Amino acid sequence: MPALGADMEVGTVLQWLVKPGDAVKHGDIVAVVDTEKATIEVEVFEAGVIRNILVQEGEKVPVGTVLAMIGAEGELAAPAAEVKPKPVAAAVPIEEKPKPAGLPPPAPAAPAAMRPCVTAGAEKQPPPKAAPAVSHRLRVSPLAMRIAADLGIDVSRVKGTGPEGAITKADVERAAKAAAAPRAKPAAVEAAAPAAEAPKAAVSRPALSGEERKAAMRKAIAAAMARSKREIPHYYLGTQIDMSRAMAWLQAENLTRPVTGRLLYSVLLLKAVALAVREIPEMNGFWIDGAFKPSEAVHVGVAISLRQGGLIAPAIHDVEKRRLDEIMVNLYDLVKRVRAGVLRSSEIADATITVTSLGDQGVETVFGIIYPPQVALVGFGKITERPWASNGMVGAKPVIMGTLAADHRTSDGHRGGLFLAAIARLLQEPEKLDGQ
Amino acid sequence: MTDNEIKSLVVGELKKLAPEVDAGQIDPTIDLREQIDLDSMDLLNLMIAIHEATGVEIPEADYPRMATLNGCVAYLRTRIETK
Numbered sequence: 001m002p003a004l005g006a007d008m009e010v011g012t013v014l015q016w017l018v019k020p021g022d023a024v025k026h027g028d029i030v031a032v033v034d035t036e037k038a039t040i041e042v043e044v045f046e047a048g049v050i051r052n053i054l055v056q057e058g059e060k061v062p063v064g065t066v067l068a069m070i071g072a073e074g075e076l077a078a079p080a081a082e083v084k085p086k087p088v089a090a091a092v093p094i095e096e097k098p099k100p101a102g103l104p105p106p107a108p109a110a111p112a113a114m115r116p117c118v119t120a121g122a123e124k125q126p127p128p129k130a131a132p133a134v135s136h137r138l139r140v141s142p143l144a145m146r147i148a149a150d151l152g153i154d155v156s157r158v159k160g161t162g163p164e165g166a167i168t169k170a171d172v173e174r175a176a177k178a179a180a181a182p183r184a185k186p187a188a189v190e191a192a193a194p195a196a197e198a199p200k201a202a203v204s205r206p207a208l209s210g211e212e213r214k215a216a217m218r219k220a221i222a223a224a225m226a227r228s229k230r231e232i233p234h235y236y237l238g239t240q241i242d243m244s245r246a247m248a249w250l251q252a253e254n255l256t257r258p259v260t261g262r263l264l265y266s267v268l269l270l271k272a273v274a275l276a277v278r279e280i281p282e283m284n285g286f287w288i289d290g291a292f293k294p295s296e297a298v299h300v301g302v303a304i305s306l307r308q309g310g311l312i313a314p315a316i317h318d319v320e321k322r323r324l325d326e327i328m329v330n331l332y333d334l335v336k337r338v339r340a341g342v343l344r345s346s347e348i349a350d351a352t353i354t355v356t357s358l359g360d361q362g363v364e365t366v367f368g369i370i371y372p373p374q375v376a377l378v379g380f381g382k383i384t385e386r387p388w389a390s391n392g393m394v395g396a397k398p399v400i401m402g403t404l405a406a407d408h409r410t411s412d413g414h415r416g417g418l419f420l421a422a423i424a425r426l427l428q429e430p431e432k433l434d435g436q
Numbered sequence: 437m438t439d440n441e442i443k444s445l446v447v448g449e450l451k452k453l454a455p456e457v458d459a460g461q462i463d464p465t466i467d468l469r470e471q472i473d474l475d476s477m478d479l480l481n482l483m484i485a486i487h488e489a490t491g492v493e494i495p496e497a498d499y500p501r502m503a504t505l506n507g508c509v510a511y512l513r514t515r516i517e518t519k
Contacts, residue, residue, distance in 0.1 A: 254496050259487045262496070264476050307454060307473070335477045359475045 001033070001055070003063040004040050004348040007224030011035050012060040013067065022050045024070065029344065031067065036216035037312055038338070042345045046070050210308065217310040228372050232287075233408040236367055237416050241424040242390075243383055243398040249430035265383070266302075266357050267327045269400075269423075271433045273355050273378050274298040274319035276422035282411045283376040283404075283419050284352045292375065292410040301351025301371065302331065304338045312338050313371060315351035324434045358382065368405035375407035376416075378423070437490070437516055439509050446508045449485040453478045464505035490516055 001011045015032040024030060029041040030050070048070040055067045158175045160167035228234075246268050254262045277284040277298050285294035298320040301313040316322075316330045337343055354371050357380040366379025381401045388397040402423055406416045426433060437445075447459045454472045468474060474482070483494050486508075492515045494502065501511045 251496060259480075259483050259493055262480060264480065266476065305475075307456065332477070332480075361469060361473065361475070 001061050001063050001065045001067055002042060002345050002349055004033070004035055004037075004345055007220035008035050008037070008063055009223075010060055010062050011040075013055050013057050014039065015057055016053055016068075018050050018068075020050050020052050024048060024050060027346075033345070036213065036220040037310070038341045038343050038348075040343050040345050040348055042067070044070065048072055214308060214310065221310060224372065225369050228369050232370050232372060232375075234370060234405050235408050235413055235416065236403065236405050237413060237420055238365060238401055238403040239417075239420045239424060240386070241400050241402050241427055242388060243400050243427065246427045246430045247383070247398050261325075263324055263328050264331070267324050267331060268427065268430055268433055269357060269380055270300050270302065270316065270319055270327055270331070270355055271322075271324060272423045272426040273353065274300055275426050275433070276419055277353060278320060279422045280411075280415055280419040282415060283406060285375060285410075286352070286373040287375050287407060287409060288373050295352040297352065299350050299352045301354035301374070302334065303354060303356035304335055306339065312343070312348070313351060313354050313356070314338060314343050314347035317346070317350075353378070355380070365401045366403050368403060370405050370407055375410045376419075377405045378420075379403040379405070437513075439513060442490075442509045442512045442516075443505065445489055446482075446486065446505060446512075449482055449489075450474075452485070453481060462505055464509075467503045468505060468508075469503070486512065491519065492516060 001013075004011070012034045013031055014034050016030070017032065018024060018028075018030045024044050025047040026045055028044050030044050031042040033040045033042050049072075051069040051071040053068045055061050055065060061067075153172055153175050158167050158171050161171055243265075247265065250263060250265055250268065257263075281294050282292065284298055285292060287293075297318055299315040299317050300319045301315045303311050303313040305311045314334055316327060316334065319327060322330070334347070351371070351374065353374055354368075354377045356366055356368060356377060358366055360382040362382055364381040364384060366381055368377035368379040370377045379402070381403075383398045383400045385396050386399040387394050388399060402420055404416050404420050406419075443464075447462065450457060450462070450468070450472060451459060453474065457472045462468070463471060469479065479499070483499075487493055490512060492512060494511075494515075498511065502508045
C-alpha cells in the first residue's frame with residue numbers, strides 16, 4: 001500500500017485491474033485504492049509479471065503493506081505453471097515465520113527474484129529476512145493467517161496443502177467451511193478464488209460517502225499539517241514580483257490561441273518555480289530519516305482546492321523540462337481529475353516541492369505550511385495593480401506576492417531569498433519560460 | 437438563441453462547475469466569480485463550454501464583460517447575432 005501523501009495511514013483496495021500472470025510495465029495502473037482524500041489509481045514502477053495478489057478487494061490495510069508481488073518476466077514459466085490451476089492463495093509466499101495471532105503481520109519477505117510492488121512506505125519498515133526453512137514450524141501465509149483470524153479458525157488445526165505443507169488461504173477456507181457449513185462467508189472470502197479472474201462489477205466495499213470523505217480529509221490534512229508544524233523548523237520569506245511582462249506576454253500569446261488552447265498564468269508560475277529549483281536545489285526533495293535527500297527531478301505539487309472543502313496537492317512531473325503547453329494540459333487534466341476524485345498514485349506520492357496559488361479572488365500573501373516530507377512550499381497570492389518605482393519613475397504594475405516557506409534543516413534564509421529572487425527574475429523573461 | 441436560452445446555457449454550465457449552487461439563487465447582477473467562487477480554471481472551463489455550445493470564441497479581453505449573468509447574456513446575444 002503506497003503512502004499516497006504524508007497524511008495517509010491506511011488505504012482500501014477497491015479493485016484489482018490485473019491478475020496473477022499478467023505482464024506489467026512501469027507506469028501501468030494495477031489497482032484502485034480508496035484513501036481519505038480520493039480514489040487513487042496505483043501504478044507500478046517495475047516491469048515484470050504479477051505473481052500473486054496479497055491484499056484482496058475490499059481489504060483495508062496500513063501503508064507499507066505489500067499488495068502484490070511482481071516477478072521477473074522469465075521466471076513466469078516455471079512457478080506460475082505449477083500454480084496455474086490452483087487458487088491465487090497457493091502462490092502466496094510462505095517464507096515468513098508464523099506470527100502469534102493479534103500481532104500485525106510484517107511485510108512478507110520477498111524471495112530473491114520477486115520484488116514487492118507498490119510499497120512506497122516500505123522503506124520505513126524493511127521486510128524481515130526470510131526465516132530459514134524449519135520443517136517442524138507451522139507455515140502459514142499472511143493472508144491465510146488473517147482470514148483465519150477473521151473466521152475464528154485455529155491454524156494449528158488446519159491441514160496445509162501448500163508447498164512444504166504450508167497453510168494457504170484455500171486450506172483455511174476449507175477448514176472454515178467444515179467447521180460451520182451453513183455459516184455465511186464474509187465478503188472478503190467471497191472475493192477469494194482467482195482474485196481478478198473477471199473484473200467484478202461491484203466493489204466489495206463502497207468508497208467513502210461525501211460526508212465521510214470530507215470528515216476524513218479534514219482529519220488527514222490536520223494530521224499532516226500538525227506533523228509539519230511539529231517537526232519542520234519553518235522560515236518564511238516574501239517578495240513582490242513585477243508581473244507586467246509575464247501578463248503582457250501571456251495576453252499576446254492567448255490572443256493567438258483558441259479558447260481551448262489558452263494558458264493560465266499559473267503555468268508561468270509553476271515553470272518559473274521549477275527552473276529556479278535548478279539554481280537552488282536544496283528546495284527540492286525530501287527530508288527522510290534525519291537527512292535531506294535532494295531530488296533530481298522536479299515534480300511540482302499543485303495545491304488544488306475542492307469545492308466541498310479540503311485540498312489535494314498532486315504533482316505535475318518534470319515541470320522544469322516541459323513546455324508551457326504541456327504544463328497547461330497537465331494542470332487542466334489534474335484539476336479535472338482532482339475534482340472528479342480520481343488520481344494516480346505517482347501524482348499523489350512524489351511531489352518534490354509544492355506551489356500554492358490562492359488565485360485571483362483571494363488574498364495577497366500566503367504563509368505556507370510545508371507538506372512533509374518535502375522541504376519547501378512556494379505561495380502566490382492574487383495579482384494586484386500596485387504603484388511600482390523603477391529607474392526613478394513610478395508606474396502602476398500588476399504585482400504578485402511570492403512567498404516561501406522552507407525547512408531550516410536544509411536551507412537558510414539567504415538561500416531561500418536567492419530562490420525567490422530567481423523566481424522573480426525568471427518571470428521577467430516569460431518567453432524564455434517556454435523552452436528548456 | 438433567445439436570452440432565456442443563453443441564460444439557461446450559462447447557468448447549466450455553472451451548475452456543472454459548482455454543483456452545490458442553487459441556480460435560482462444566482463443574482464444576475466453580481467460578479468459570478470465572487471458569487472459562486474470560481475477560480476481561473478473554472479472560468480476557462482466556462483468559456484470552453486460556451487464556445488462549444490455556441491461557436492462563439494471569447495477573447496480574454498472580453499472576459500470582464502461576462503462577469504455577471506446579465507453580462508454573459510448581453511455579450512453572447514451580440515456575439516451570436518453578429519456571427
